[in-house]
Amino acid sequence: xxxxxxxxxxxxxxxxxxxxxxxxxxxxxxxxxxxxxxxxxxxxxxxxxxxxxxxxxxxxxxxxxxxxxxxxxxxxxxxxxxxxxxxxxxxxxxxxxxxxxxxxxxxxxxxxxxxxxxxxxxxxxxxxxxxxxxxxxxxxxxxxxxxxxxxxxxxxxxxxxxxxxxxxxxxxxxxxxxxxxxxxxxxxxxxxxxxxxxxxxxxxxxxxxxxxxxxxxxxxxxxxxxxxxxxxxxxxxxxxxxxxxxxxxxxxxxxxxxxxxxxxxxxxxxxxxxxxxxxxxxxxxxxxxxxxxxxxxxxxxxxxxxxxxxxxxxxxxxxxxxxxxxxxxxxxxxxxxxxxxxxxxxxxxxxxxxxxxxxxxxxxxxxxxxxxxxxxxxxxxxxxxxxxxxxxxxxxxxxxxxxxxxxxxxxxxxxxxxxxxxxxxxxxxxxxxxxxxxxxxxxxxxxxxxxxxxxxxxxxxxxxxxxxxxxxxxxxxxxxxxxxxxxxxxxxxxxxxxxxxxxxxxxxxxxxxxxxxxxxxxxxxxxxxxxxxxxxxxxxxxxxxxxxxxxxxxxxxxxxxxxxxxxxxxxxxxxxxxxxxxxxxxxxxxxxxxxxxxxxxxxxxxxxxxxxxxxxxxxxxxxxxxxxxxxxxxxxxxxxxxxxxxxxxxxxxxxxxxxxxxxxxxxxxxxxxxxxxxxxxxxxxxxxxxxxxxxxxxxxxxxxxxxxxxxxxxxxxxxxxxxxxxxxxxxxxxxxxxxxxxxxxxxxxxxxxxxxxxxxxxxxxxxxxxxxxxxxxxxxxxxxxxxxxxxxx
Numbered sequence: 001x002x003x004x005x006x007x008x009x010x011x012x013x014x015x016x017x018x019x020x021x022x023x024x025x026x027x028x029x030x031x032x033x034x035x036x037x038x039x040x041x042x043x044x045x046x047x048x049x050x051x052x053x054x055x056x057x058x059x060x061x062x063x064x065x066x067x068x069x070x071x072x073x074x075x076x077x078x079x080x081x082x083x084x085x086x087x088x089x090x091x092x093x094x095x096x097x098x099x100x101x102x103x104x105x106x107x108x109x110x111x112x113x114x115x116x117x118x119x120x121x122x123x124x125x126x127x128x129x130x131x132x133x134x135x136x137x138x139x140x141x142x143x144x145x146x147x148x149x150x151x152x153x154x155x156x157x158x159x160x161x162x163x164x165x166x167x168x169x170x171x172x173x174x175x176x177x178x179x180x181x182x183x184x185x186x187x188x189x190x191x192x193x194x195x196x197x198x199x200x201x202x203x204x205x206x207x208x209x210x211x212x213x214x215x216x217x218x219x220x221x222x223x224x225x226x227x228x229x230x231x232x233x234x235x236x237x238x239x240x241x242x243x244x245x246x247x248x249x250x251x252x253x254x255x256x257x258x259x260x261x262x263x264x265x266x267x268x269x270x271x272x273x274x275x276x277x278x279x280x281x282x283x284x285x286x287x288x289x290x291x292x293x294x295x296x297x298x299x300x301x302x303x304x305x306x307x308x309x310x311x312x313x314x315x316x317x318x319x320x321x322x323x324x325x326x327x328x329x330x331x332x333x334x335x336x337x338x339x340x341x342x343x344x345x346x347x348x349x350x351x352x353x354x355x356x357x358x359x360x361x362x363x364x365x366x367x368x369x370x371x372x373x374x375x376x377x378x379x380x381x382x383x384x385x386x387x388x389x390x391x392x393x394x395x396x397x398x399x400x401x402x403x404x405x406x407x408x409x410x411x412x413x414x415x416x417x418x419x420x421x422x423x424x425x426x427x428x429x430x431x432x433x434x435x436x437x438x439x440x441x442x443x444x445x446x447x448x449x450x451x452x453x454x455x456x457x458x459x460x461x462x463x464x465x466x467x468x469x470x471x472x473x474x475x476x477x478x479x480x481x482x483x484x485x486x487x488x489x490x491x492x493x494x495x496x497x498x499x500x501x502x503x504x505x506x507x508x509x510x511x512x513x514x515x516x517x518x519x520x521x522x523x524x525x526x527x528x529x530x531x532x533x534x535x536x537x538x539x540x541x542x543x544x545x546x547x548x549x550x551x552x553x554x555x556x557x558x559x560x561x562x563x564x565x566x567x568x569x570x571x572x573x574x575x576x577x578x579x580x581x582x583x584x585x586x587x588x589x590x591x592x593x594x595x596x597x598x599x600x601x602x603x604x605x606x607x608x609x610x611x612x613x614x615x616x617x618x619x620x621x622x623x624x625x626x627x628x629x630x631x632x633x634x635x636x637x638x639x640x641x642x643x644x645x646x647x648x649x650x651x652x653x654x655x656x657x658x659x660x661x662x663x664x665x666x667x668x669x670x671x672x673x674x675x676x677x678x679x680x681x682x683x684x685x686x687x688x689x690x691x692x693x694x695x696x697x698x699x700x701x702x703x704x705x706x707x708x709x710x711x712x713x714x715x716x717x718x719x720x721x722x723x724x725x726x727x728x729x730x731x732x733x734x735x736x737x738x739x740x741x742x743x744x745x746x747x748x749x750x751x752x753x754x755x756x757x758x759x760x761x762x763x764x765x766x767x768x769x770x771x772x773x774x775x776x777x778x779x780x781x782x783x784x785x786x787x788x789x790x791x792x793x
Contacts, residue, residue, distance in 0.1 A: 547589030658759030708781030
């Protein structure tokens with residue numbers, strides 16, 4: 001338990017946790033052999049290995065292994081107990097001279113973690129891994145040493161638990177993300193990794209009081225963001241609730257203390273009410289001949305706090321701080337008990353959930369109903385069988401707690417493995433650290449809705465999920481090709497939030513691809529990672545094509561053709577640039593990371609040395625290009641609007657066919673097209689002249705382009721509709737509109753972003769607007785901050 005009085009958590013269930021080292025780690029040149037007996041876990045430390053001055057004085061110089069062995073003897077043979085003793089000796093020797101921040105010998109932590117795992121009756125290898133889990137992380141024990149002493153399985157479990165402290169990361173988020181990636185890889189192979197990890201974290205949270213306040217807050221938030229939701233996702237509800245309460249106690253100690261006192265006071269005031277409800281329910285169930293065990297339970301402090309925060313309520317307005325649980329022998333008895341309770345107290349409309357017919361994603365099954373109690377307050381009942389209760393409390397750990405030797409993997413374990421595999425798919429596609437951690441947090445959200453496919457298959461999705469999330473949950477190709485959706489046979493926007501019971505149908509087109517705007521509303525980690533992966537892949541392909549065209553244009557200016565370059569020239573160019581393939585070089589050019597004109601001059605030096613500038617002069621040109629812009633004669637590229645997301649049209653000037661244009665190759669941004677007289681372009685040209693290339697429009701463009709209109713009108717009824725109609729009549733679509741009223745002049749400025757084919761089409765639209773009597777002025781808006789699509793698509 002945390003030592004701070006303000007961080008005293010709720011009583012500890014026997015469960016699990018994850019690792020944040022709470023010890024100082026003095027260097028040890030040699031690993032001394034430990035002196036061991038079952039009664040004492042470690043002998044007094046030799047001179048010179050006293051705890052650090054800032055640590056609390058240790059209560060004892062020894063750690064007992066007796067409690068752990070008592071638990072293990074109940075289900076493990078003596079041969080396995082000897083292996084565990086060997087693992088303990090090795091861990092004790094590795095941690096000799098190392099102390100926790102509380103002043104206790106560090107070995108007390110692995111022993112405590114192993115005891116939590118023993119409560120779940122985890123097997124011998126998991127207990128050994130629990131004892132050894134910090135030896136590699138803290139003391140540099142190699143995996144080869146672990147394999148030599150304990151075998152590859154135990155070594156793999158320890159490796160999955162190691163936090164990669166030896167790697168260098170730019171920030172703590174990268175370290176945490178990479179650690180989590182490694183844990184996922186190990187978890188997919190062996191679910192015991194996450195069980196030991198959760199036991200590790202739970203013990204660290206219970207003993208967090210010796211840490212500095214800032215560390216307590218950081219570790220608590222990490223626990224509530226990642227580890228508590230993992231416990232919930234795997235059905236470990238006892239662990240989930242305790243981790244949440246401990247996290248709340250250490251991150252908000254003042255609020256925890258105040259709420260704890262309020263609940264304690266309410267506990268006395270409402271004790272009589274709880275006994276009255278229990279007695280009435282037991283009597284009604286007995287009269288109906290339903291065999292049942294009833295119990296009242298108090299909701300956790302964090303769940304009460306979360307309800308107060310989310311619903312903006314004071315504690316006095318929280319009526320349901322107590323709930324009731326009914327355990328029955330068979331599934332049919334659950335529904336019989338439900339009928340009895342509904343006859344005893346009136347049910348609240350919309351407050352019934354049948355998780356027996358439709359289990360939660362973590363395997364949880366129960367009936368939830370909220371009734372109106374004898375004094376008008378809501379009371380919640382959970383009704384389930386004994387088997388369901390074991391799964392509800394222990395989740396995947398129930399496989400070890402209640403298995404027999406011939407048991408096959410439990411459905412909950414199979415569901416957990418499927419979920420872990422889906423996270424692995426995400427981590428292979430998400431290369432950005434922050435994106436990965438955000439994706440994991442989103443995917444761990446506990447609330448769910450249950451929707452149906454047109455063929456009546458049930459799908460569980462996070463609350464707030466959309467048809468796009470649904471499509472990606474079915475199959476990646478379905479999500480990538482989504483163009484529209486029907487919910488309950490009605491067309492709906494793709495950002496529509498789904499509700500339980502909805503029947504969802506996805507409409508696709510083979511040529512469709514993900515829209516970047518989907519990232520603003522999708523809810524699941526899978527959908528988010530798949531969309532980002534598709535966009536990156538698309539951008540890569542389009543950047544390669546743009547880079548090829550840019551280099552081709554630059555080579556033509558040097559009287560060379562890209563297609564005629566021989567292998568020797570390509571080999572020299574790739575060696576000089578450091579790329580492994582031509583596509584990698586083209587992609588860098590297309591993204592603006594390389595300047596095509598400079599590369600073209602280098603190719604001339606490779607192909608025709610007698611016609612080229614000298615190598616030193618070429619190096620000088622390249623070195624000075626950031627200041628001088630290189631050769632004044634730049635290559636020219638032709639645009640027709642089909643270039644894709646690698647080419648964007650600047651929103652500051654919104655160029656359209658017919659405008660004189662110039663292109664800016666931003667680093668990693670692709671090609672950005674500006675009008676030549678754009679003020680923003682002029683400022684950028686002065687800073688980076690070498691990144692500009694000349695552009696021209698193709699004779700025929702493949703799509704319309706966005707531009708801005710400024711229309712000043714008299715304030716008359718229906719003016720906006722009539723202006724919009726005039727624009728639409730001339731085959732121009734409206735992408736965006738804003739307005740600004742001038743009360744003194746009795747006029748309003750309407751600012752439109754419209755789509756036109758070219759300058760001639762724009763002139764036709766403006767002429768039609770100027771013919772309207774109430775239009776004072778109509779003109780093209782240039783260099784204005786009118787919002788809309790950046791790329792003009």
